[in-house]
Amino acid sequence: MQTPNLDYINNLVDVDRSFVLEITTLLKEEFPKDMKLFYERLQENNLLKIASSIHKIKYKFGLLGLDDDLIIATKFEKEIKKGNKDLLVKFESTLLKIDRYLKNDMVC
Numbered sequence: 001m002q003t004p005n006l007d008y009i010n011n012l013v014d015v016d017r018s019f020v021l022e023i024t025t026l027l028k029e030e031f032p033k034d035m036k037l038f039y040e041r042l043q044e045n046n047l048l049k050i051a052s053s054i055h056k057i058k059y060k061f062g063l064l065g066l067d068d069d070l071i072i073a074t075k076f077e078k079e080i081k082k083g084n085k086d087l088l089v090k091f092e093s094t095l096l097k098i099d100r101y102l103k104n105d106m107v108c
Contacts, residue, residue: 028102
């Protein structure tokens with residue numbers, strides 16, 4: 001199981017602290033909104049809108065070094081359009097892992 005981290009972001013910007021802070025601030029602001037919208041769309045059972053939410057969220061997985069979870073999210077995005085929710089639990093687990101990391105564990 002992968003753990004969220006800032007390695008990708010740090011390598012991307014050559015550890016430019018101000019830019020890392022900008023990105024992490026943006027993640028902390030946007031991720032909860034994206035997650036809330038995903039759950040609203042899930043409640044509505046609008047498969048195309050759910051897929052759209054997954055698409056927007058999954059790139060944050062990559063930014064936080066969760067490459068395996070990004071692969072699962074990409075599969076889930078395709079499968080949800082067919083009505084297949086088999087990967088929902090794994091996707092939700094990643095959402096909660098990131099949410100917890102952004103709220104409690106992230107150190108810039």
